[in-house]
Amino acid sequence: MTDPTETKTVPDWERRFRAPRVSLPEWAWDAPGRGLFVSNATGTYELYAWDRESGHRRQVTDRANGTTDGTLTADGAWVWWFSDTDGDEFGVWMRQPFHGGEDEPAVPGLAPGYSAGLALGRDGTAVIGRSTDEVGTTVHVLRPGGEPVEIYRHRESAGVGDLSHDGLLIALEHTEHGDAMHAALRVVRPDGSTVAELDDTAGGTRELGLSVLGFAPVDGDTRLLVGHQRRGRWEPMIWDVATGTETDLGLDLPGDVSAEWYPDGSGLLIVHDFEARSELWRYDIARREPVRLDTPPGSVSGATARPDGTVExxxxxxxxxSAVRSTTGGVVLDAPGEKAPDSVAVEDVWVDGPGGRIHALVQRPAGVTGPLPTVFDIHGGPTWHDSDAFAAGPAAWVDHGYAVVRVNYRGSTGYGREWTDALKHRVGLIELEDVAAVREWAVASGLADPARLVLTGGSWGGYLTLLGLGTQPDAWAVGVAAVPVADYVTAYHDEMEALKAMDRTLFGGSPEEVPERFRASSPLTYVDEVRAPVYISAGVNDPRCPIRQVENYVDRLAARGAVHEVYRYDAGHGSLVVEERIKQVRLELDFVARQLPPARSEEAAAE
Known part of the structure; x- marks a missing residue:
């Protein structure tokens, strides 16, 4: 237990990272009293089994670099979890009895690969998706007591969507047409024979995607809940794979809409994301009627309907x-220990940009007026968006006196299909046009000190940071890039196969086919233009933004004597170890503090 006297000496920003937190618990379909969740209670994110009836919680996994990918069998007897090596995402499925015991291979005889989805049936059948650089994507079916049988193989990326309640149908998402941003659907039997196809990329447009949201939870029911983009946004419909009937829900909600089934199949739990916030609805299928569920203003990052009709x-x-709440009121699951200190609320800003209105979220230290040193914290993805949700990283900057601006640039989700798809072919450059427009607003409004602007981000945000430092060298005082793409051509050749497919979609081909596009979008192209000091952190086992391409960029910085620091750590695409993450943030804060020029008022005081 933490000593209260010690707590007072620990800064709030570190306490936010260390505070125990939990994910939304998954529950076993035929044993809803058994749950599985992720927590950092030990200082590393690991899987925990939860017996809801007794209240007992048990740590399932215990690995140096953490574990977050796991699920329960339908009867709740087993926990399946994905075992990779030091965060490289390449591995095999293991399993462990729910109440404890030895780990064992869940799919004996199946070689390691990158996970491409998993579906577990009520009769013990497992459908396993995997991908490798050599083969592409394969899907295997494992029957109880049998050997894994391959039922699908293709060079392009694909994944397991769901297995029907009776185990007779398998829904796959695939990109055999070559557009990794817009999947088509195929429903097959366990022997791999095709039952039905749904493809909104047909006709050569290749602009509309589909996603599997889940089969109806009733034996013999052939309805599949599907996400589609036919009206310029993500929204659900019901597709009966036996008859081909498509049922539109008629939801008149702006923004993106997702859904899952209520356990009795009579209704849908709707998650509605709009302008960086979310809300929940219950949709009665027979009445075609949505009813709003009462949730506080903010963001819902996961929701599930329970057998008793309540929603967690x-x-x-x-x-x-964050907290796991219920529509009955109160907190359902909380991690023991000190709670994370609150931070400051976000302000919404809309800025006119070259591609339309840009939404940005702004946080500033309480009681402080500008111009302030300002951090532009750029989200990853790129198919993601910043929202009104708790985040320890931005809060740390605010605690240290910085304003924080987060930009939902073109490429972000939640603002319609055209906004998400807009970055094709001018990858990186389009996003940075939007960041520049918001930067101009921040300076003109008096929020930001133009001499003390920090550009930072992780993953795609780290990529945009390095690209921005080179293409907008006079705009930024310091750059901080975590697990970035730095040399796009080398990154393409070293990254996992699924990301190569995504890059071919974004650029319209490989580096050999469209070299000019890769050259125009690669930070390495502009490294000699970088004027700001640069801090880079990278995982040596990262399969998404591999270390070799980062080293190429760092070597070029070193060759010209540019001010830079590099931190390499033994993990993959980020770290699941709390103290390691705190160390990384501390190094970033220290680097920026040493490099930023003082404010004019500080200069005057010094004189």
């Missing part, structure tokens, strides 16, 4: 830490 959801806001 993981909620937070920028000011308030």
């Amino acid at each position: 959801y993981l909620w937070s806001s920028a000011a308030r830490p």
Whole structure:
């Protein structure tokens, strides 16, 4: 237990990272009293089994670099979890009895690969998706007591969507047409024979995607809940794979809409994301009627309908830490220990940009007026968006006196299909046009000190940071890039196969086919233009933004004597170890503090 006297000496920003937190619990379909969740209670994110009837919680996994990918069998007897090596995402499925015991291979005889989805049936059948650089994507079916049988193989990326309640149908998402951003659907039998196809990329447009949301939870029911983009946004419909009937829900909600089935199949739990916030609805299928569920303003990052009709959801806001709540009121699951300190609320800003209105979220230290040193914290993805949700990283910058601006640039989700798809072919450059427009607003409004602007981000945000430092060298005082793409051509050749497919979609081909596009979008192309000091952190086992291409960029910085620091750590695409993450943030804060020029008022005081 933490000593209260010690707590007072630990800064709030570190306490936010260390505070125990939990994910939304998954529950076993035929044993809803058994749950599985992720927590950092030991200082590393690991899987925990939860017996809801007794209240007992048990740590399932215990690995140096953490574990977050796991699920329960339908009867709740087993926990399946994905075992990779030091965060490289390449591995095999293991399993462990729910109440404890030895780990064992869940799919004996199946070689390691990158996970491409998993579906577990009520009769013990497992459908396993995997991908490798050599083969592409394969899907295997494992029957109880049998050997894994391959039922699907293709060079392009694909994944397991769901297995029907009776185990007779398998839904796959695939990109055999070559567009990794817009999947088509295929429903097959366990022997691999095709039952039905749904493809919104047909006709050569290749602009509309589909996603599997789940089969109806009733034996013999052939309805599949599907996400589609036919009206310029993500929304659900019901597709009967036996008859081909498609049922539109008629939801008149702006923004993106997702859904899952209520356990009796009579209704849908709707998650509605709009302008960086979310809300929940219950949709009665027979009445075609949505009813709003009462949730606080903020963001719902996961929700599930329970057999008794209640809904549990993981909620937070920028000011308030996350909690697993229920529509019955109160907190369902909480990690023991000190709670994370609150942070400050976000302000919404809309800025006119070259591609339309840009939404940005702004946080500033309480009681402080500008111009302030300002951090532009750029989200990863790129198919993601910043929201009014609790985040320890931005809160750390605010605690240290910085304003934080987060931009949902073109390429972000939640603002319609055209906004998400807009970055094709001018990859990186389009996003940075939007960042530049918001930067101009921040300076003109008096929020930001133009001499003390920090560009930072992780993954795709790290990529945009390095690209921005080279293409906008006079705009930024310091750059901080975590697990970035730095040399796009080398990154393409070293990254996992699924990301190569995504890059071919974004650029319209490989580096050999469209070299000019890769050259125009690669940070390495502009490294000699970088003027700002640069801090880079990278995982040596990262399969998404591999270390070799980062080293190429760093070597070029070193060759010209540019001010830079590099931190390499033994993990993959980020770290699941709390103290390691705190160390990384501390190094970033220290680097920026040493490099930023003082404010004019500080200069005057010194004189």
